[in-house]
Amino acid sequence: MKLTDYLKDKMFFLLFDLLILAMVALLFYLLAVGSMIIIFFGAVFIACLVVPLVIDYHRRKQFYNGFLSLLDALENKNLIAEIMEKPDFREGMILYDALHVSNKAMLEAIKKYSKAQEEYREYIEMWVHEIKTPIASSRLILENHRDIPAAKGLSEDMDTLENLVEQVLFYARSSAVEKDYMVRNTGLKEIAYAVARRNAKIFIERGIRFETGDLDIHVNTDAKWIEFILNQVVGNAVKYCDKDGPEIRITARREPNAVFLDISDNGIGIPEEELGRVCEKGFTGTNGRQREKSTGMGLYLCARLCEKLGHGFKITSEYGKGTTVTIIFPESSMFHM
Amino acid sequence: MKICIVEDNQKIREELASFLQKYGYSVCAIADFDGDVVSAIISEKADLLLLDINLPMVDGYSICREIRKQSAMPVIIVTSRNTEMDELMSMNLGADDFITKPYNTQILLARINSVLKRAYHTVDKIDCGRFILNLSKSMVEYNGREIELTKNELRILNTLAQHAGSIVSREELMNDLWSSDMFVDENTLNVNVNRLRRKLEDAGLADVIETKRGQGYLLK
Numbered sequence: 222m223k224l225t226d227y228l229k230d231k232m233f234f235l236l237f238d239l240l241i242l243a244m245v246a247l248l249f250y251l252l253a254v255g256s257m258i259i260i261f262f263g264a265v266f267i268a269c270l271v272v273p274l275v276i277d278y279h280r281r282k283q284f285y286n287g288f289l290s291l292l293d294a295l296e297n298k299n300l301i302a303e304i305m306e307k308p309d310f311r312e313g314m315i316l317y318d319a320l321h322v323s324n325k326a327m328l329e330a331i332k333k334y335s336k337a338q339e340e341y342r343e344y345i346e347m348w349v350h351e352i353k354t355p356i357a358s359s360r361l362i363l364e365n366h367r368d369i370p371a372a373k374g375l376s377e378d379m380d381t382l383e384n385l386v387e388q389v390l391f392y393a394r395s396s397a398v399e400k401d402y403m404v405r406n407t408g409l410k411e412i413a414y415a416v417a418r419r420n421a422k423i424f425i426e427r428g429i430r431f432e433t434g435d436l437d438i439h440v441n442t443d444a445k446w447i448e449f450i451l452n453q454v455v456g457n458a459v460k461y462c463d464k465d466g467p468e469i470r471i472t473a474r475r476e477p478n479a480v481f482l483d484i485s486d487n488g489i490g491i492p493e494e495e496l497g498r499v500c501e502k503g504f505t506g507t508n509g510r511q512r513e514k515s516t517g518m519g520l521y522l523c524a525r526l527c528e529k530l531g532h533g534f535k536i537t538s539e540y541g542k543g544t545t546v547t548i549i550f551p552e553s554s555m556f557h558m
Numbered sequence: 559m560k561i562c563i564v565e566d567n568q569k570i571r572e573e574l575a576s577f578l579q580k581y582g583y584s585v586c587a588i589a590d591f592d593g594d595v596v597s598a599i600i601s602e603k604a605d606l607l608l609l610d611i612n613l614p615m616v617d618g619y620s621i622c623r624e625i626r627k628q629s630a631m632p633v634i635i636v637t638s639r640n641t642e643m644d645e646l647m648s649m650n651l652g653a654d655d656f657i658t659k660p661y662n663t664q665i666l667l668a669r670i671n672s673v674l675k676r677a678y679h680t681v682d683k684i685d686c687g688r689f690i691l692n693l694s695k696s697m698v699e700y701n702g703r704e705i706e707l708t709k710n711e712l713r714i715l716n717t718l719a720q721h722a723g724s725i726v727s728r729e730e731l732m733n734d735l736w737s738s739d740m741f742v743d744e745n746t747l748n749v750n751v752n753r754l755r756r757k758l759e760d761a762g763l764a765d766v767i768e769t770k771r772g773q774g775y776l777l778k
Contacts (some may be wrong), residue, residue, distance in 0.1 A: 250567055350638040350639055351638075353638035353659045353660055354567050354570065354638065354659065356659075356660040357570055357638075357659040357660035357661065358567060358570040358573060360661075360662075360663070361573035361577055361661050361663070362569070362573050363568075364573075364577055364663045365573055365577055365580070367575055383599055383660060398566075402642070402705040403641070403642040403643055403646075404598075405642065414739050416742050417736065417739075418662070418665055418736060418739070419662065421664075421731065421732075421733055421736035421741075422735065424736070424741075425729055425732045425733060425736065426729070428743070428744060430743045431741040431743075433741070443642055444642055444645075445641055445642055445645075481687060488624055521576075
């Protein structure tokens with residue numbers, strides 16, 4: 222707050238006072254009062270005017286400057302009402318009270334939305350668990366009637382259905398504000414094998430070789446989340462494996478600061494100009510569009526879940542030659558336990 | 559071996575029962591959850607319990623806890639909730655294994671098998687007519703001789719023996735190998751089957767495994 226700003230604010234008041242001073246001085250002059258008396262009166266009048274102004278200016282300047290620098294330093298600007306000093310003059314109090322009222326209203330609005338979002342998430346989670354029962358029973362019925370002609374096609378669709386349902390579940394989990402995972406020491410081998418078992422049918426059907434390198438490494442992660450991520454990546458690799466002698470390889474290596482888990486395939490690869498965008502929500506790319514099966518959600522979810530878990534997620538690819546997805550478990554996240 | 563199924567969904571209960579029966583288990587199911595579920599389970603005297611967690615009236619976890627107090631029967635918990643928390647909780651309550659719905663039936667079978675083996679240390683022997691397959695020692699017993707088998711060969715012969723007299727397709731064999739973490743491809747399967755055949759032949763068991771072109775293999 223600058224002095225000139227303050228004076229501009231008080232301009233009307235000052236001009237009016239000066240007018241009064243001039244008129245009184247004129248009156249005294251006409252009444253033939255001695256000039257010394259007029260000057261004395263004038264000085265007293267101006268002192269009475271200026272002293273309270275200076276005091277008032279100081280008080281306001283102190284409050285507003287403190288307030289503004291606090292606001293500037295604050296990361297969450299909406300917290301200003303909570304930590305600002307309570308002013309000792311009327312206008313400041315009005316500001317103080319108004320900020321508090323508006324803050325409270327905003328908090329209530331946020332609470333309403335986060336409650337609505339939480340309820341929605343709970344509903345989705347419940348729905349996912351409910352729908353698993355009919356899926357499970359359909360699978361069993363199919364298994365018991367494997368010789369009917371429709372069984373194979375239905376069973377494939379059931380796989381797709383299950384995968385989509387799982388995506389919904391993890392999407393709901395990934396957008397939750399609170400922590401919804403449990404980090405434990407987890408063997409990469411168990412996870413990779415579980416994913417291979419889950420995809421056994423399609424691997425065998427398409428004659429895809431499954432290779433594993435060194436996987437006897439333990440990392441700190443949530444086993445269920447990482448299994449989902451790995452399953453999405455392997456699912457992609459299967460989808461875009463379009464060659465003779467298709468092969469998917471999972472291997473891990475420990476380096477000084479991190480453990481790297483590589484999932485590589487020798488499939489069709491991703492065009493270089495699309496590589497940076499494949500993890501965007503809803504991005505399907507040339508490959509996805511040509512096959513009309515991509516939802517653009519798989520990799521987006523993987524990247525997001527990895528971020529939440531504190532893992533790195535990287536994709537390298539050579540168009541026409543293959544793709545490698547790398548999940549990085551930084552050593553530092555192992556000390557968080 | 560008798561398996562007790564605790565599951566509130568009628569369809570799953572029935573289909574699971576007939577699926578397990580197809581694989582040679584005898585099955586009983588608990589369908590009434592109003593009464594004393596725990597004593598109903600105990601009185602069935604089953605060898606293994608397949609327990610669903612989400613049940614009406616009672617909580618599967620508390621059933622598991624009660625069962626553990628009264629019996630040492632192995633328990634596999636089946637649930638549609640698949641968080642790490644649920645899995646830990648099941649294991650802490652004394653369950654032997656944990657499997658999530660919807661389950662892959664091959665994996666379910668493999669889990670049941672391994673839990674049973676762990677719990678009863680049974681000497682698994684399958685009488686294949688001309689020879690005996692000893693699963694726990696991974697050997698074929700024939701004419702007083704013992705022929706050692708590798709993990710893959712044992713698995714292949716076991717699957718063929720379970721379907722003795724009918725053709726097992728190559729896909730089925732491979733699926734079976736994959737469900738026990740042996741991720742073989744077509745070539746490896748060929749090599750394994752041929753080596754198995756030669757081993758049996760060397761011991762005097764010729765033409766045990768017949769190739770049906772385009773269909774699969776048959777154990778005679």
